[in-house]
Amino acid sequence: MYTKWYQLEEKEIFRSLDTSERGLSSSEVERRLNTYGPNQLPEPEAISRLRILIHQFTSPLIYILIVAAGVTAFLGEYIDTGVITAILIINAAIGYFQEYKAETSVRALKGMVVPRTKVIREGKEQEIPSERLVPGDIVLLASGMRVPADLRLLKATELKIEEAALTGESVPIEKRTEVIVEENLTPGDQTNMAFMGTIVVGGRAKGVVVETGSKTVLGQIAHEVKSLAVTETPLQQKINRFARFIGLLVLGSALAICALGFILGMGIAEIFKIAVAASVAAVPEGLPVVVTITMAIGINRMAKRNAIIRKLPAVETLGSTTVICSDKTGTLTKNEMTVKVVHDTHQTYEVTGSGYDPEGQVLRDWESCDISALDGVCGVLRIGMLCNESRLEREDGQYRVDGDPTEGALIVSAMKAGLQLEEEKKRYPQLSIIPFESERGFMATLHAMDGKKLILAKGAPEKIIEMCSQAAGGSPLDKER
Template identity: 40%
Template sequence: MVTPHAATESEICAELETSPEGLSTSEAKRRRKEHGPNQLPQPQQETWWQRLGRQFADPMIYVLIAAGVLTLLMGQVMDTIVIAAVVIINALVGFIQEGRAANALDSIRDMLAPETTARRDGHPETIAATDLVPGDVVQLSAGDKVPADLRLIEASNLSIEESALTGESVAAEKDTAETAEDAAIGDRSSMAFSGTTVTGGTGAGVVCATGADTEIGQVTGMLSEVEDVSTPLTRAMGKFSSLLAIVAVALAVGMVLIARLAYGTDWGELFLAAVGFAVATIPEGLPAVMAITLAIGVQKMARRNAITRRMNSVEALGAVTTICTDKTGTLTRNEMTVRRVITAAHSYEVTGGGYDTDGEVLLDDHPADPDAHRDLALITQVADLANDADVRDGELVGEPTDGAIKAFALKTGASVPAERLSEVPFDSRYKYQASVDKLADDTTRIHLKGAPDRLLARCSHQLSPDGGTEELDRDLWEEVIEKLGADGMRVLAAAIRTTDSGSGEISTDEIDAGGFTFVGVWGIIDPPRDEVIDAVAQVRRAGIVVRMITGDHATTATAIAREVGIDEGRTVTGAEIEEADDEKLRDIVREATVFARTSPEHKLRLVRALRANGEVVSMTGDGVNDAPSLKQADVGVAMGIKGTQATKDAADIVLADDNFATIGAAVKMGRTIFDNLQKAIAFMLPTNGAQGLVILVAMLFGLTLPITPVQILWVNLITAVTLSLALSFEPSGPDIMQRSPRAPDTGLLPGAAIVRIVYVSVLLGGATIAIFSWLNAEVDMDTARSVAINALVVGQAFYLFAARFTTATCLRKELFTTNPISWLCVGIMLALQLLFLYTPFMQAAFSTSPIGLNGWLISLALGVVVLAVVEVDKALRRP
């Protein structure tokens, strides 16, 4: 088949066996049976029970389930109930909190037109868009959604907004001329793509692709093929859980065999001890603590206008090494703005952004007065009068480029009273607009604005520096235009000519006759958001590389990248990406920071190449063309205001304020969450280590168990839901955004934390055994166990104070001021422990007894010792 955008009108009609009059109804029905409906395929979605089942897919949960089954078979009903409660609560927390991106394809479908006007049997007919077939001829007018991919055969001043597909901020002007075979999507001016919107003019096109074969259909195909990416935390927790489960089971089996062979212990007692050991060594509260920590981060980010759809994504953003971002609407305002005004006399700078009129026009850094500068006054008149746009309170009514120069005119403060007598509207065929205006001094003047090459061809003179006229210096203006273009600006030119036409009527023939005076040019750009420059600098200080991936032209992309502070690297075009295989692309992405004229497939390949290089990738975007790459990235971030619904549904995080700076705040939050999770794990594991050590030593040496399995579960739960939770509220460290990102394959815990876990486990476990052994000879077993348990819990409370500060000492005022929640959690823990020790119901359920003052003094003594040992260790490790 011929390539539609590169074929002539007659070639595409011949290829599809149609004509400008369209198909007959009978032929359309035949083709519909052959091609099927013009709609996107329905994806298979995950059911709620599949989603619930995934919550149990964790090695630690497997061990707990096995322990619950064993206790049930052995008649230990209370143990079974407590274990089951832990497993079910963890699963429900994950089930409720987890977000899914399954609605992305539905959102893209909503972009498609429900009805359209097609030529059937030689006349226009309104039909359902799903009934379109290749060869149909579709009529387009302003406001229409394009219902399929069309090769245009008619175009009258036709412009189509394609930013959702191409990323360009300005509506694309369309015509019927064929384009190059290798033209990027944004350069295919002879095509109208499904899901885009007609913003002006009229046209007609032959349907050359429907349903999944359209450009937007290919995007949905890529989206459905992209598998969900696990986050660094998920991968690290998976390895950690597997290792912990294997170690726990191996030690339990070894313990049972040794105790049976050495002491002939009864199998029932052995299995109960094995269950107790498994319960002791598995931190069953860890999944809940992780979910709660992430949920707290989600809530904090929501207050910062970042809506998190998957909990792990907040932490994952803290691990990113590369942020890939779209340009239009993400780094930029998606509002055209005049930045430079150049005449033969002066070069003016224009401040302010978008359609806000609060900026100024500056000459040599001082406000320029149009009354003192005739060149500025005249170019302001052209901007104001040859213009159909209106700007009110920062809002645009009309075409973006017209809005940009209208805002410029208002910034000058010049009043241009005039009566419009006639006009030539803008048309993409001749690329200019003219108005005939009667000015306050009764002069009648033609004000002309448009493409610089078209105006230069119609001018014989230019405005001279002294305010008069002189012969046109075309070389000068071509050099100016080229320089502005190299700076990424779109250039628009202004010209004037007085006329003595009494009626004021004007036509294109009169304009094409020439004789105009060239006044100057405007340099127009979609400027960066005010906050983006600082935000990019912040994430770069955090060791993160920012890369721009856009559908816009290379010069514009490079200019914006330079302005916002993206590190200077290679600028790579879509054509280069197309030519590179996957291995070559991996080399390209190592050194390139700007990727221009990219298609949705290019963006997806770039993200995959970066991830193949070991990068943790965040992709930011707002258009449908960004959706597949957002889903493929480790963290997909969508713009909430100007982003399409499909992009939001495919993303992990949605920025409610479309503010790139919010990403910096999210990175900081993600790093804080990981720090706090590390602290929580390093805090929880000594409890499990101590309990496991107690049971292991007791079984290996034939001793009475100092703590029963159900008491172990109590200790695990009370420390997890109170003390461990306190660490979720720890504030960010002062240097958190000056660190380099952690390596993706980094373990969950650093070496120093592992060493601390070992010695605190030995300290707490040894003390628990010693306290029980000493008291068991003095008091009854339940009381001895109660004091031992209480000492373990109080020791953990003191360890919490030390664990809040990884390297710094806790003996300072920040212990009391930076995390008041920690003191509340300690208070709740003590209240629960009092219930555990002193209420009859809890005494009956857990076989405990009340303890006296001596028991509390023993517990406090152990707590002080633990705190002192950890603080000495931190002091020795500090440089």
């Protein structure tokens, strides 16, 4: 029975899914995994070696060569039969080897790239592979994430989701958590839902998983388009047209030879042999293997540039491409950021070290200084550490950041100045947050401090300066300078 999750209150949802804001227990997760299965769309049936081999003989030109080999064998022309058969075997072997190697490489890459998502289970936030999500899981969404399953939103802070993959709507949709009473709404109108495969372009949210895998909206679409026919590549279309032309040419030539033989009074057996010989001679036996070898060379050249081509004809299709549009985001190196210089409106400090390892120092005029001399810069670094949504973790002796690389660099720079994240969080507990968005240009957090409220903000210089009335220490602020 289809449940209209967008019409249900939060308590009804928790009751229907037998869950809570603390999330599910480990034993319950395993039970539901056995019941609902992994959270992944049905993958196409694995291509067996036999199917890859058979695929090498599915070209009309190959059909003509097979017929020619049979006819020459029937006539006792075993040398011609052997040549044609050898060409068929060489062509099939090259095509099989290349496609099988590409197929195994692609599956190995899929195994290396495992999507992960943040959930709350047993009251603790943790990161898990997306395929282990089950209905009832509590999921945390942040800007830049891909929604891992169909979610009913419980909390949302300026959440915007791009749903072009489902609805075709290019403008991100603003999401909210209020119940919608209307009946029979399309996914695009269910503004308190987040659907699998869509992308969070802004804001933060918490939601409960209501559908996974093939039962999601995306899964239903995938099931409907599964029966669509695969379009032939330009090269396959050209070869098929050429094969039909060769077939008609051979048939027309054979009929013409037969007619001429009857006119000249030749015997039926002699006419048949001449017609068959002329037909076999008209077939370009070497063309399939030449095309296959040429495409195999292209595949090897692409592989040296770290590009895997699964099907041989795709090489020609890629070669026919005239315009490639690409979008680069992030960094092209290790995706690690490092703070090198800090200015506190009075003094400039240098920060040593690189990457996310907190080993390093904060120097003044390139000289070491006592921690007491860092009071001013510690205030700046404390803002970077607390006005932050990322975490620094250590795994197998290596430090890594769970979150934005820039925010990770701010945490590391503060630790180099002697600040400890957990101690600072206890000293200044966070009460609320305004997450960073490119449209807003800044991020702010509200903290408690000795019975008072403290607002910390970081962002684009022009945005932060607009909010300021004076510089650190109470000195006047020259905004123009």
